Amino acid sequence: MSFLNEDTNYDFLKIRKFAFALSAILIIASIVSFFTKGLNYGLDFTGGTLVEVGYEQDADLPNIRQQLDDIKINGAVVQNFGSAKVVQIRMPQQDHIENAKVSDVVLAALASDGSKVIKRDQSFVGPVVGEELKEQGGLAMIVALICIMIYVALRFEWKFSVGSVAALAHDVIIVVGFFSITSVEFDLTVLAALLAVIGYSLNDTIVVFDRIRENFLLMRKATPEEVINNSINLTLSRTVMTSLTTMLVLLALFFFGGQTIHSFAEALIVGVLIGTYSSVFIASPTTLALGVSKEDLMPPEVEKEGEEFDAL
Amino acid sequence: MFTDQSNQRLLPINTYPKWKYVLILFVIAISLLYAAPNIYGEDPAVQLSALRDASISEQQVNEIEAAWKEEGLTPQSVEREGDKLVIARFQSNETQLQAQEIANKILNPTLDEQDYVVALNLAPATPDWLASLGGKPMKLGLDLRGGIHFLMQVDMEQAMARQQEQLRRDFIETLTAEKPSIRGRVETIDNGLLISFRSQEDAERAYTALYQNYIDRIDINLAEQNNRPVVRATFNQTKLQAIQDNAIDQNRLILSNRVNSLGVAEPLIQRQGSDRIVVQLPGVQDSALAKRILGATATLEFRLVNHEADVVAAQQGRVPAGSKLFESDRGPLVVYDEVQVSGDHLTDAFASFHPQNNQPIVSVRLDGEGGARMLRTTTANRGNSLAMILKESVPVFEIKDGKRELVKSNVVETLVSAPRINGAFSTDFFIEGPDFTPANTKDLATQLRSGALIAPTFIVEERTIGASLGAENIEKGIMSVIIGFSAVVLFMLLYYKAFGLVANIALMLNVVTIVAVMSILGATLTLPGIAGIVLTVGMAVDANVIIFERIREELRHGTIPAQAIDKGYSQALSTIADANITTAIAAIILYAVGTGAVKGFAITLFIGILTSMFTAILVSRGIVNLTCGHGKKPSKVWI
Numbered sequence: 001m002s003f004l005n006e007d008t009n010y011d012f013l014k015i016r017k018f019a020f021a022l023s024a025i026l027i028i029a030s031i032v033s034f035f036t037k038g039l040n041y042g043l044d045f046t047g048g049t050l051v052e053v054g055y056e057q058d059a060d061l062p063n064i065r066q067q068l069d070d071i072k073i074n075g076a077v078v079q080n081f082g083s084a085k086v087v088q089i090r091m092p093q094q095d096h097i098e099n100a101k102v103s104d105v106v107l108a109a110l111a112s113d114g115s116k117v118i119k120r121d122q123s124f125v126g127p128v129v130g131e132e133l134k135e136q137g138g139l140a141m142i143v144a145l146i147c148i149m150i151y152v153a154l155r156f157e158w159k160f161s162v163g164s165v166a167a168l169a170h171d172v173i174i175v176v177g178f179f180s181i182t183s184v185e186f187d188l189t190v191l192a193a194l195l196a197v198i199g200y201s202l203n204d205t206i207v208v209f210d211r212i213r214e215n216f217l218l219m220r221k222a223t224p225e226e227v228i229n230n231s232i233n234l235t236l237s238r239t240v241m242t243s244l245t246t247m248l249v250l251l252a253l254f255f256f257g258g259q260t261i262h263s264f265a266e267a268l269i270v271g272v273l274i275g276t277y278s279s280v281f282i283a284s285p286t287t288l289a290l291g292v293s294k295e296d297l298m299p300p301e302v303e304k305e306g307e308e309f310d311a312l
Numbered sequence: 313m314f315t316d317q318s319n320q321r322l323l324p325i326n327t328y329p330k331w332k333y334v335l336i337l338f339v340i341a342i343s344l345l346y347a348a349p350n351i352y353g354e355d356p357a358v359q360l361s362a363l364r365d366a367s368i369s370e371q372q373v374n375e376i377e378a379a380w381k382e383e384g385l386t387p388q389s390v391e392r393e394g395d396k397l398v399i400a401r402f403q404s405n406e407t408q409l410q411a412q413e414i415a416n417k418i419l420n421p422t423l424d425e426q427d428y429v430v431a432l433n434l435a436p437a438t439p440d441w442l443a444s445l446g447g448k449p450m451k452l453g454l455d456l457r458g459g460i461h462f463l464m465q466v467d468m469e470q471a472m473a474r475q476q477e478q479l480r481r482d483f484i485e486t487l488t489a490e491k492p493s494i495r496g497r498v499e500t501i502d503n504g505l506l507i508s509f510r511s512q513e514d515a516e517r518a519y520t521a522l523y524q525n526y527i528d529r530i531d532i533n534l535a536e537q538n539n540r541p542v543v544r545a546t547f548n549q550t551k552l553q554a555i556q557d558n559a560i561d562q563n564r565l566i567l568s569n570r571v572n573s574l575g576v577a578e579p580l581i582q583r584q585g586s587d588r589i590v591v592q593l594p595g596v597q598d599s600a601l602a603k604r605i606l607g608a609t610a611t612l613e614f615r616l617v618n619h620e621a622d623v624v625a626a627q628q629g630r631v632p633a634g635s636k637l638f639e640s641d642r643g644p645l646v647v648y649d650e651v652q653v654s655g656d657h658l659t660d661a662f663a664s665f666h667p668q669n670n671q672p673i674v675s676v677r678l679d680g681e682g683g684a685r686m687l688r689t690t691t692a693n694r695g696n697s698l699a700m701i702l703k704e705s706v707p708v709f710e711i712k713d714g715k716r717e718l719v720k721s722n723v724v725e726t727l728v729s730a731p732r733i734n735g736a737f738s739t740d741f742f743i744e745g746p747d748f749t750p751a752n753t754k755d756l757a758t759q760l761r762s763g764a765l766i767a768p769t770f771i772v773e774e775r776t777i778g779a780s781l782g783a784e785n786i787e788k789g790i791m792s793v794i795i796g797f798s799a800v801v802l803f804m805l806l807y808y809k810a811f812g813l814v815a816n817i818a819l820m821l822n823v824v825t826i827v828a829v830m831s832i833l834g835a836t837l838t839l840p841g842i843a844g845i846v847l848t849v850g851m852a853v854d855a856n857v858i859i860f861e862r863i864r865e866e867l868r869h870g871t872i873p874a875q876a877i878d879k880g881y882s883q884a885l886s887t888i889a890d891a892n893i894t895t896a897i898a899a900i901i902l903y904a905v906g907t908g909a910v911k912g913f914a915i916t917l918f919i920g921i922l923t924s925m926f927t928a929i930l931v932s933r934g935i936v937n938l939t940c941g942h943g944k945k946p947s948k949v950w951i
Contacts, residue, residue, distance in 0.1 A: 046883070087537040095415055103776075104600050116653070120781045122599060126772035129463065140905035147897050155890055192902065194909045196847060196917065199898035203851070203891040207858060210887040215685035238854075241807070245800045245857070252796030253846055258788035260455070261843050 008233045013225055013288065019281035023170055025251060030177020039180050042187030042263075045134055047127035048092045051104040053110060054118040058084040064110065071109045072096065082259045086120065093127060137191045141172065144198055155294045156209055163287035164205045168276040171201045175271045185263055193267035200246070200268075201275030204239060206285040211235050212284065216294040224293055228284050236280075243276045325874050326941025328934060336934050339926065342822060343828040349449040349825055350440040355388065355401040356408035358415060363572060364528040366427035368419075376415050385411050401435050408432060421579035429577065432595065450830050451578075452921050453838030453912060455917055458779035458788050459594040464563070464769040466587045471559040471767035474659045475547070476500050478677055479530075481739065485544070486525050487518055494518050496543075496923040504530065504546030508537065515541035539764035556586055558662070559767035563589055566762045566771075569704070570605050589769070599776045602640025606771075610704040611654025612763025616689070617697040617730055623792065638727040641747075642887070645730055647699045657682025661760035663688035663753035664742070665887040671828050672748040674729075674757045676741055683739030691736040699730040702763045728759050796846050797823070800853060810950035814935045815856040822852050824918065825923040835919075838912035854891070855928035859884040863951055871950045877940060883931050888929065 019028055043050045053059075060077055064087060068076045073091055081088035090159035103122045110117045145165055153161035172194055179186050219227050248274065254265035323329065331712060360376075362368050367591060373390065380400075385407050399416075402408040405766045412430050418672035419428035436449050454461050480498050485506065487494040494514050496507040509515040519534050523707040526532070529551040535542050540670070547555070560583050567589060580592040581790065596602055618635045624647050626637045635646050660677045679687055690698075703725050731743045801819065804812040826845055830837065863880030871879065940946045 005332075054780075067452075095640060118780070119597075119776065119779070120757075120778040121776070122776035124771070124774040128465075128467070129772050136905050140901055143899040143905070144898050147901065148894055149892060151897060161522055188910060189843075189913075191915045192840060192906065194897055195902050195910075196913070199895035199917070200851065202894045202898070203854065206891045207887050210890060213884075234865065235861075238857050241857045241861070242851070242854040245803060245853045246847070248799040248803060249792075249796030249846045249850035252792045252799060255792075256788060256795055257792040257843065257846075258785060260785060260839055262845055264840070268885075 008236055009230075010233060010236075011229060012232050013229050013285060016119060016285040016288075017286045023278075023282060024172075026174050030173050030180065033180040037180055037183075039176070039186040041130075041185045042190075043090060043123055043125050043130075044188040045130045045186070047125045047130040048090060048094070049094075049106075050091075050092065050121070050123045050305055051089045051103045051106050051119070052081060052121035053087050053089070053107070055085050055087070056116050057264065061087065061225060063113075064089070067109050067112070068106065071105060073102075073106065111210045133188065133191075134311050140191075140195065141198075144195060145169070146283060148198070148202060152206070152209075156213060157292070159279050159287050159290040159296060160212075160263070161290045162282045164202060164209070165207055166286045167275075167283035168198050168201055170191065170278050171197055171274045171283050172272060174274050178270050179267070184266060187263060189261060189264035190267045193264045193271065196268060197271030197275055200272060204242070204275055204279035207238060208232055208235050208279055208284055209287075211294075212287075213297050215248065216297045220294070224288055227294075228288055232280055232284060239276060243272055245270055315896060325878050326937045327943070328937050328941075332930070333934060333938075336930055339825075340931070343821070345442070345445065345828075346447055346831050347824045347828040349436060349442055349447045349831060350441065352449070354434035354449070355437045356403075356405050357399050357401045357433045358387075358411045359429075359431045359433040360398040360400070360406060360415060360419065360731070361429050361431070361572070362396040363427050363429060368392075368398055368428070369395075372419065373398055376418050378415050379418060380411055383410060383414060385414070399433065399435055401437075402681070404863045431571065433578070438763075446832075447614055448831060448834070449832065450827065451836045452786075453836045454592055454775070454777050454782075454842070455596060455839045456782050456789070456837065457594055457781035458597065459592060460596050460599050460775050461773075461777075462591040462593075462602075462606065462771055462773040463584070463773035464567070464589045464606075465770045465772040466559050466563050466589065466590060467770065468556065468587045471555055472503065475555055476505060477480070477679060478659045478940055479526075479547075480679060481495045481525070482507055483522060486521055488519065490521050494521070502546070503552065504544065506537070506542055506544050508540045508542045510540075511539045519543050530765070541712065558761065559696065560587070560589065562761045563767065563769050564760055565758050566610060567591055567606060588772070595779075596778065597772065597776070603771065603774075603884060610763045612653075612658060612728075612760060613651045613701045613703065614653040614686070614689075615651055615699045615701055616648050616693060617649050617699050618646040619696060636725070638701070638725070640727045640730055642730075645697075647701065647727070647730075647860040647879050652698075653678065655760075655763040657685070658760065661757040663750060663757045666742070666744065671744060672750045672753045674743040674745050674748075674753045674760070676743065676760065678737065678739045686739035686741075687736060690733050690738075694733055694735060697730045697732050700728045700760065702726050702728050702759060702775075710915055714809065729756060785839050789839055791845050793842060793849075800849060804853060804856075808856075808951055811856075811863075814932050815853055815860070815928070818856065818932040819849060819852060819893045821931055822920070822924050822927040823849065825927060826920050829919050829923060830916070835915050836912065837916075840910070840913035842914045844913045844916030845920060848917060848924060851895075852920065852924035854926055855884075855888045855924060856932055858887055858891075859928075859932070861951060863949070867949070867951070873946045874940065874944075877936060877949065881929075881936075885929070888925070892921050892925055929934050 014219055059080065061080070064108055065076070065078050068078070068089070073094060075092045077090040079088055080086065089106065091102060091106075103124065107117065107119055143220045145168060148168070149161045152164050155306075175194060175197060176186075178184075179190065208231060212228055215227045215231050215234075216224075219230065222230070247269065250265050250269050254269060255259055257265060318374060329571070329823045363636045373392070377390065381772075385402070387402055389399045390398065392398050400411065402411055409432070412432055414426075416430040419430060436443070436450065438447055482498075483498065487496065494509070496509045496514065496516055496518060498505055500506075507518065509518060515534060515587060519532065522543065523532055526545070529548060530545045531544065531548045535544055553747050564581055564583065567581050568579075571581060571591065571593065576596055577594045579591065582590045584590045591606065618632065621632045621635055622630075623637075623644050623646060626632070626635075627644055631637050631646065634649050636649060638645050638647055657678045658676065659679050660675075662675055664673055665671065666673050666812065703723055729743055729745070731745065775912060797819075801816045804815050804819075806812070808815060823845065826848065829835075835841075851881055859880050862884050863876050866876035866879050867873065896918060898916050899918040903918065905909055
């Protein structure tokens, strides 16, 4: 079985202007949404208290909200979590109750009307910790991008390095934008997923670059456009295959992995789609736009002398 | 590993030298061996441990075993580890609960003296021969087994404030001792002090004096501020580091003592970053109780030894009024109840060496008020001994139907040290002992500090994961691994036929190897960790996809099968290496920067990258070589 049996020869670069335009729209939309609407940060980032409780019957949400109001809990978000019997309550810092005690007070209030409440999960995150996490997350992202840029520059050439990092930044911005626009909760696992997206998308890009490097040396007469197009075509079935297998397991995580890793799987699904797109339509065209040529990839002179010597 | 096979033309095409097969088989065998403990799972167990100075005797163990037999509870095995820990395994959870209650009654007969903790535990059911080779199952994270996670922040500002106060007194002492004495105004600044002087000359003299005395702990410079000459002194990097490390160590010690009394099997108490401590209590569900116990404070008291009391009589129970009997390394001592100086006056205690004879000592420093009191006490009691007593509240539990209930807490007093008072002293003094070593002076200093609240802690993050949620997470995690894995295996088989089968074998071995490496490293498996494994499964096939696509490409160009296989593998190598190294960079940064969930994910991702390189390149090539290489000339390959 195969999807792309023959040697394909699509002209990917022909539509690169269209692709750039599409990406530009997505990026602008993401940035605008990020700065106007922001992200729906999870407890890890905002700080506050989260209590997850299970009831024996379907939970009566309005009643729970009333119970919380009665004990003067402010700004509580009460919602079902995964099933009608499970309720998740998120509360910001409470002024009149000590942070560490909020969850106990809430549990007592919920059980006061005689209903059987089982505590499933309870978390409290101090506001400082949340702030720090945002900083650390941003820092991790930047450090990762810089390290990758250096590695690619050493292994290939700086034009490739810029191309790959442009594609990575593109992916990260759009995935963050997706989370901003859809208001899906952005928690610590999503941050991990974002870094995994960097790893994945890079993997994809490097495979194409590797082919470009090889082809520049093989196709001596061809123009850079031809070389790049040919390389993308040659690696196309691999790109599609790997995205498919990865997507298979991500879908398994998304549907069967439970609530805790739901957003994680969601971030990766979006990230893998965008990452696959960017390694074809963003990374290589960017490198081309920077004027990559076969001279950039010629092996240094010294090695050649060595080869001749061996031939003797 | 990355050598091009075609360069080694001594062997026929697609042929590995024998040692490579041996290596592959060896790694696979090791992986299977160390992954195996995870299949056996864990037995419910009862863990008996002795607190403080107590130990568990052979006789006690026999007594408990007899009592268990009487009730028809026969443990599967009883293992002693040293004289402070015994683990007994049971068949089921119910027998485990009963056994716990019985053992607790025997070890802790009264509520007043609780020297033992009887806790429920899960002991790995790894067979002996495997355990003796170091085989052990992966540890499960809190999100998979339930429990409480606390992140405690150590109040470094308080620790710093105490150090600044100390430095301020030291400075004033030094400057007044100069002839003629120097006067100045001291204020606190970030990490240090700022002293302003009337004249430039005073400032310069002060600078010289302070430089000579304190250059080992401060960075010092002369400057001018508001037209007045000032000396700016800030703690240097070494001292700052020491202040932080001391505060953390002190709190870690306090927390471990308390967690031990809580009777938690396998607690984790670990420093995180510069000023935080992570406490994880698997299996504990009552967070209010845990917080009460972790938050309890210890106090230190300096009291006088009652030399007039008859020690022998006291041992027989006739302790004079207003005194109490203590056990010490040097035999029993009777100590007055009256507190001379309390521990909150202690600003620092650290291990150092005697300036003259270079023997290990513990240096102690008190604040001004404490110093004044100490001077009064020591002047009047020269020749007597000064007892240092650590008071801690220890929770008392009753075990009923497998539930530990806090009944009350006992105050336990321990004699830390009782040196002789050789002369009058006030704020600064040191303790010597004939059997002092650098190691035990460090312990003593930490103990003294632990009663002084030099750096209090508070909880900045708390997570309680219910046991049912933990079980649910495991179930769902495993379910998604199985489904995702099966989907990939089926897909590869359909798409690459015979070669798909090879890739699938490599994939299965990859999962086994990841599990084995994690078990050997003692890494903790969390839910994000499972996600990491699932993701690796998806990405691990990538290496084989790259290779297989190359082979197909060669075949389409009319290359003969044997050549196509060889070229496919050798040309894909650098691509695979580049792609994996870059992903590994991302994983390393995730691990370095991340905490908790992110770290768990990063570990499995990184291990997965390494093992997938091995299985997807070496193992899959090995299988292909064995079937298609070694002189065989396949006319067609199923790909």
